[in-house]
Amino acid sequence: MRPEESAHDAKGLYRTFMRSRQIFGRVIQGDLSSEETLDRILDGYDTRPVAAVGLGLAVSGDSSGGAGQYQEQWRRAEPMEIDGLGEHGEGTRLVGDSESPGPSAEYGAASAPLAPIAPFAPSSLQQHSDGVGSLRKPEPAPGFL
């Protein structure tokens, strides 16, 4: 972190990026060396599982669990999101399976329970606790469709 960046700015930046991760073409997350990160950039790697991308949720970031399998699913799937989670969805995850949602989570996530991870999730998330919410299709992510 550069010295001129205050803790307040850094906090805001981290939260902003975590909140907006679904709007980027790809996300690469994990404890990676620069070489590994660059390899994944060049290889078209995406850390996000399909369900997490579609719902705009922040899923546990360790990408060592074979996230490449999700990329193919993501390319085939129509991304969807729940209204409102884009605004307040940071710090949420699929309950009990955040490390490896697996094929069963593909779109099954729309009916999966959502749970906040302190301290990020606002109470407004509870309105989506039935896991249904209002579904709509967003614009296709650049570089994916």
Add this chain to the structure above:
Amino acid sequence: MLFGPPGVGKRTCLQVASMRGLKTVDLVPTGSNYGERKAAAFRMWQDPVDGVELYGAADLRNHDVPTSGYETVLLLPSRSEYLRRYEECI
């Protein structure tokens, strides 16, 4: 186009890419504010792209990036590291 919070390794990634012979551009020193850096980026993007080019996005926004020919990649630390840094900032 590489985005990401401070300290995630965007600049180091560009350095590694440069050592591998790729064209890299760190937009941070191309201007003293967002407007200048955005203008500098747009001037660069007018030139045809030859192969892979990596840009450090600095403070440009996702929607500043051309929708064709460029891909946005967000680099994030692991969740545990993110939480550790977040706690440091509180």
